[in-house]
Amino acid sequence: METINATQIANHFMKGRYMKHRGYYGPFGGAFLPEILVATFEELDARFRQAKADKHFWEEYETLMATYSCRPTPLTYAENLTRHFGGAKIYIKREDLNHTGAHKANNVMGQGLLVKRMGKKRVIAETGAGQHGVATATMAAKFGFDCTIYMGEVDVLRQRPNVFWMEQLGATVVPVTDGTRILKDAINEAFRDWVTNMDTTHYVLGTACGPHPFPEMVSWFQSIIGKEARAQIMKAEGRLPTKVFACVGGGSNAMGLFQGFMDDPVELVGVEAGGEGIASGRHASRLCSDDASFGIAQGYKTYFLQNSDGQMKETHSISAGLDYVGVSPILAHMHDQEKARFEYATDTEVVDALKLTMRMEGIIPALESCHAFAGAFKEAANMSTDDIIIINQSGRGDKDIFTVADALGDPKWKEFICAKAGEYKND
Amino acid sequence: MTETNTRTPAPAFLETYIREQRKKKAILLMTHIVMGYPSFDACFEIVRQMVDAGVDLMELQIPFSEPMADGPVILKANQAALDSGATVEKCFEFAQKVSDRFDIPFLFMTYGNILYKYGMDAFAARMSEIGVKGAIVPDLPPEEANDYLSAMKKHDLSAVFIFSPETSDQRMKMIDTHATGFIYCLARKGVTGKETQFSSDMGNYLARCQKSTRLPTAVGFGVKEKADIDFLMGKADIAVVGSQTIREVAQNGVNATGPFIRSLIE
Numbered sequence: 001m002e003t004i005n006a007t008q009i010a011n012h013f014m015k016g017r018y019m020k021h022r023g024y025y026g027p028f029g030g031a032f033l034p035e036i037l038v039a040t041f042e043e044l045d046a047r048f049r050q051a052k053a054d055k056h057f058w059e060e061y062e063t064l065m066a067t068y069s070c071r072p073t074p075l076t077y078a079e080n081l082t083r084h085f086g087g088a089k090i091y092i093k094r095e096d097l098n099h100t101g102a103h104k105a106n107n108v109m110g111q112g113l114l115v116k117r118m119g120k121k122r123v124i125a126e127t128g129a130g131q132h133g134v135a136t137a138t139m140a141a142k143f144g145f146d147c148t149i150y151m152g153e154v155d156v157l158r159q160r161p162n163v164f165w166m167e168q169l170g171a172t173v174v175p176v177t178d179g180t181r182i183l184k185d186a187i188n189e190a191f192r193d194w195v196t197n198m199d200t201t202h203y204v205l206g207t208a209c210g211p212h213p214f215p216e217m218v219s220w221f222q223s224i225i226g227k228e229a230r231a232q233i234m235k236a237e238g239r240l241p242t243k244v245f246a247c248v249g250g251g252s253n254a255m256g257l258f259q260g261f262m263d264d265p266v267e268l269v270g271v272e273a274g275g276e277g278i279a280s281g282r283h284a285s286r287l288c289s290d291d292a293s294f295g296i297a298q299g300y301k302t303y304f305l306q307n308s309d310g311q312m313k314e315t316h317s318i319s320a321g322l323d324y325v326g327v328s329p330i331l332a333h334m335h336d337q338e339k340a341r342f343e344y345a346t347d348t349e350v351v352d353a354l355k356l357t358m359r360m361e362g363i364i365p366a367l368e369s370c371h372a373f374a375g376a377f378k379e380a381a382n383m384s385t386d387d388i389i390i391i392n393q394s395g396r397g398d399k400d401i402f403t404v405a406d407a408l409g410d411p412k413w414k415e416f417i418c419a420k421a422g423e424y425k426n427d
Numbered sequence: 428m429t430e431t432n433t434r435t436p437a438p439a440f441l442e443t444y445i446r447e448q449r450k451k452k453a454i455l456l457m458t459h460i461v462m463g464y465p466s467f468d469a470c471f472e473i474v475r476q477m478v479d480a481g482v483d484l485m486e487l488q489i490p491f492s493e494p495m496a497d498g499p500v501i502l503k504a505n506q507a508a509l510d511s512g513a514t515v516e517k518c519f520e521f522a523q524k525v526s527d528r529f530d531i532p533f534l535f536m537t538y539g540n541i542l543y544k545y546g547m548d549a550f551a552a553r554m555s556e557i558g559v560k561g562a563i564v565p566d567l568p569p570e571e572a573n574d575y576l577s578a579m580k581k582h583d584l585s586a587v588f589i590f591s592p593e594t595s596d597q598r599m600k601m602i603d604t605h606a607t608g609f610i611y612c613l614a615r616k617g618v619t620g621k622e623t624q625f626s627s628d629m630g631n632y633l634a635r636c637q638k639s640t641r642l643p644t645a646v647g648f649g650v651k652e653k654a655d656i657d658f659l660m661g662k663a664d665i666a667v668v669g670s671q672t673i674r675e676v677a678q679n680g681v682n683a684t685g686p687f688i689r690s691l692i693e
């Protein structure tokens with residue numbers, strides 16, 4: 001297959017497709033690409049279509065995920081939380097048990113297999129929480145690719161442990177000092193690298209956003225979550241859940257879970273970052289607040305948090321991974337079609353949900369995932385004991401130790417950090 | 428101001444203007460500024476000096492918070508302009524002022540979202556009203572440009588599209604059918620403001636560009652000194668100097684603009 005030239009493949013797949021709208025979900029999506037990247041996207045799209053049509057590719061992917069990343073991840077019955085709320089039966093889909101501790105591995109390993117097929121030798125990625133960066137760095141190490149990770153300077157500070165691991169895994173981490181210095185700025189910088197180095201480099205976009213085919217491709221790899229979850233709940237309970245909950249940053253873990261239940265009578269609930277509350281303006285709620293509007297940025301059309309001139313606003317969330325101005329065009333369409341419902345959880349609610357989950361279940365969800373927990377907790381008690389809900393635990397929370405320790409105001413942690421700082425000073 | 432032939436409707440205007448100017452000069456010069464950087468007053472003086480020094484066309488960039496195709500110099504200029512309060516409205520006012528005052532064609536350069544939020548048709552109507560002749564919008568490829576193209580056409584404005592070294596012959600021909608005014612040929616991969624090798628490879632690529640369009644061609648990205656412009660003579664109709672003028676102003680002040688432009692064309 002490597003002997004077929006990529007342009008030939010692209011031509012084959014693209015024949016007659018000029019001027020046709022590609023990758024649209026209702027009015028959302030598209031591919032607003034600078035001309036220099038058009039050929040690269042045509043090649044990527046062609047390779048992706050080829051992989052999607054090839055059942056051996058999916059088998060190879062599942063085997064890789066089973067042997068390298070602990071799939072299928074378990075579906076855990078949260079007995080104590082269920083009793084505590086006294087309503088719906090609560091199940092947790094354990095994406096935190098993936099290698100590197102988040103659902104990000106699903107997308108990254110899938111794209112890694114595609115990169116191997118494309119014969120490229122270098123990967124780049126943006127990262128917010130650092131989970132996608134760490135996952136990309138492990139994939140690059142395993143497959144022998146060079147790896148550069150772009151990360152907003154603000155996120156470098158709040159997710160230091162992940163920066164440490166990315167560097168240990170052999171990746172170069174570039175702190176992005178432009179713009180608001182968070183996730184969206186890291187995405188811009190990754191695109192700037194890609195427009196220069198596309199011959200050798202693949203951009204492993206970390207979420208179900210960006211130009212076509214990324215929303216579709218990332219969602220496809222993440223669909224493994226929903227497929228497993230559906231089979232697991234059918235096995236455990238013999239029936240479908242009433243509702244499923246996932247947090248929504250760019251939307252990849254939500255798309256992953258939702259796809260398992262798309263044709264079922266199951267309510268799909270996405271929970272966005274409410275930050276300091278919608279009224280404060282300091283949040284990252286695009287679908288469940290009135291602060292976002294239709295726009296085009298970072299290569300796609302969706303709801304963005306922007307001002308009336310079309311300039312992107314600053315967003316805020318306790319969790320770096322949800323702190324983003326845009327949202328998956330597929331979810332935006334599902335929102336408008338009322339195929340999914342979107343809620344928000346504030347920073348405070350998120351920390352409370354984390355504390356409760358740790359104490360009751362001995363599980364430490366990532367702050368991102370805690371949004372889904374907080375959203376579910378608001379509804380569980382009002383549901384009947386015949387109802388079932390599934391919460392997607394997109395990642396594990398130990399990466400958030402600095403942020404959580406601050407939020408909890410833990411004095412012993414502070415003491416430890418001060419002592420450690422003192423030691424380093426004396427070195 | 429005197430009513431001049433720059434008031435003739437584009438797109439016919441822009442292409443005709445370029446062809447007429449080319450009868451007088453071996454190559455034309457187009458420059459680029461980010462409106463509001465370092466300030467609107469400074470921009471006005473920069474434009475005055477550029478026109479005075481003999482610039483043939485100018486790109487006025489409306490700053491955007493996510494300028495994906497721009498490199499460090501223009502990116503920082505975009506941010507600084509926004510931080511000091513540049514708005515789309517102020518940019519329109521500025522563009523009106525310079526197009527009333529100076530007798531060269533002005534174009535807008537910006538990203539799709541700025542037009543989209545303003546309303547494609549309203550944006551084009553406003554351009555036409557203030558005398559801006561066309562636009563370059565790097566994240567609106569023809570596939571995504573239906574609304575943009577009809578608005579530009581309706582108001583007789585040029586929609587300038589881009590060729591890159593990665594663009595196939597077949598695609599260049601497709602782009603050409605949608606473009607008006609001229610074609611902007613990227614000298615290389617990458618973003619604005621980085622080093623460019625002006626080599627025989629580029630000669631072949633530029634010949635390919637010229638062959639694929641019925642329109643005049645402009646070459647930009649990395650053009651920064653007289654030798655680059657001399658190299659482009661006979662290979663393109665317009666040389667575009669972008670980041671380098673912004674660098675000059677940042678390093679040597681607004682009054683360095685005129686002498687810098689003269690050093691390019693004399």
Ligand SMILES: Cc1ncc(COP(=O)(O)O)c(C=O)c1O
Pocket residue numbers: 102103104128129130131132206207208247248249250251252253254320321322366368369394395396
């Ligand atoms: C653990 C975790 N959950 C969720 C997210 C949000 O991304 P998405 O909405 O694409 O799932 C992130 C992103 O960094 C993450 O690390």
